[in-house]
Amino acid sequence: MTRSSNAPLSVVLAGGGSAGHVSPLLAIAHAIKATVPEAAIVAVGTKDGLETRLVPAAGFELAFIDRIPFPRRPSLDLLKLPMRMSRAIATAKSILRDANADVLVGVGGYVCTPMYLAAKSLGVPIVIHEANTKAGLANKVGARYTTFVGTAFAATQIRHAHLVGMPMRKAVATLDRAAERAAARERLGLDADRPTLIVTGGSLGALRINKAVAASLEALAAAGIQTLHITGKGKAVETASGELLTAPLYQQREYVDGMEDVYAAADLLLCRSGAGTVSEVAAVGLPAVFVPLPIGNGEQARNAAELVAAGAALLVDDASLDAAWIAENVIPLCKDDLRLATMGESAKHLGIRDAAESMAAMVLAASGK
Template structure:
């Protein structure tokens, strides 16, 4: 069997696709995997690094909503659809699995014309245009939130990297804290704002550092590779460790008791899966999807939610510190997050692939 994955552009599309690829290979080491991508996306680095074939097709940006620009898409898509179809034919694809992004729509259209079974996975609470269209062509639609309005939606969560999906935080905590130079016994706040950091989070934490440290809380803070942040704890105070980037998110999660972060779909899924309570600060731009991503786990009791404009040192002191310094609240919120989270989405999506292939041959 050969499976073609269509989900290039951003890590939010690529990582779930690669997690599915890994799960397919665990089940059957001989399965063929090809990822569709463009020359401008992160897939040019991430896909080959994981050992999978990457087939490049032209990028056709899609409007987020139906607009007059949408009328020009079919003409711009024709060549891209032909190239996607050529990949399906060359690989004798048994199934195409789309994750959204620039390459998903031509992948869906090419697969529909060729009679190749389609599976759709939508990571965000608010689906993109490509997946809305793809969901019309298949009954096999996987989503990351239980209240998704996407057609034929089946809630499975987001396929995660194996290091995250199988993480035992308690077992790894001591080793993880030692790796970052943290105290093994202090309550620990992890702060990050995505791969590039988040200025708002950095500035607020810098202004709150003194109060956090005075309360006995230590901090592991990924400030971003291009952001300067220097925090020097006074003698005898807990550590405040600032890094430009976290190479091992599994170790960071194991070291932490609570997280302050944005609310990307992958972030919400990973923190829920490993049972980490978080204070989510959705990006104040875009279509509001980050707030929607965080709302289900917050509603389940596994996190807090605050608007970007309301994130202040006082808010952290009034809402985050009381959780970090109360082991019972930390435990309760972590358990609620874990009960909401899904660690087996990769295996559930593998089953959907087999269902789609079997249905096509029934």
């Protein structure tokens, strides 16, 4: 993992575990390479996160560090924390030295705390991206040691915050929904002219959303609305007899490779409100109905708040989403072209498409090159 002697810039990017961390990490990496093609880049993650598949597939080197969770109550794990952290910091220092790193970029998650502490110790400049409206613990620690902190949301409270938006894939950031709609619907097997609802619960799926949509299929079809239901891997919707659920104007898939086609094909998206999804629908100007994940500290509802307040999206509690709510709210909206257009324009006004490039510029500034 030693840096090439002729690389003009060496960057180590840390973060992982979920798509919410890996996706912006990779978008920043690609933007750095677009700016400095000869840059040397190493990503750091854990051996059990999505990064083990996504980072190599994107063409970047991946180094590993132990996952260091922070117990929130007295336990054996809490007693082991100092030794585990010490070992992780030692590993982090080795990674930074081997890469001859000019900059460490962190996007949050368990691996970032030891990476930030190691970078501070070695004098390696730190750049941070915080994706959520409620900043994570690791990034709060890192923000003590740098002024280069980008956020996806204006409401995020973290030291030295600069609003840059959410780094996202080029295919999404540059999407023209109107121009791509017909081709995207053809690729997804959808009718070119029908009102189109697309439902997704994210990479892990969403059982509540799946059940509510399944109970609404007759009403959706009766209204002439076609539905593409992305259920999540292993979350296929089945009948009582265990067969795959089928219905008129309805198709389900566990996964779609390339969300840009989903965003182009949909008139309305029914989805969770993870930071990445909220940022992407704003960037492309897609009306949405958000169903925040009902666990954690309420960050998904906060992520969606600005779009909802601007009239660009609706929000419904997970517990309130059922067939009756869909009949009263989603079906009329799917058929209201004027309202959908207004919502899309409102979303677009809040969307930021150049976040990855802004983060790349921040990396160059931190490096002094």
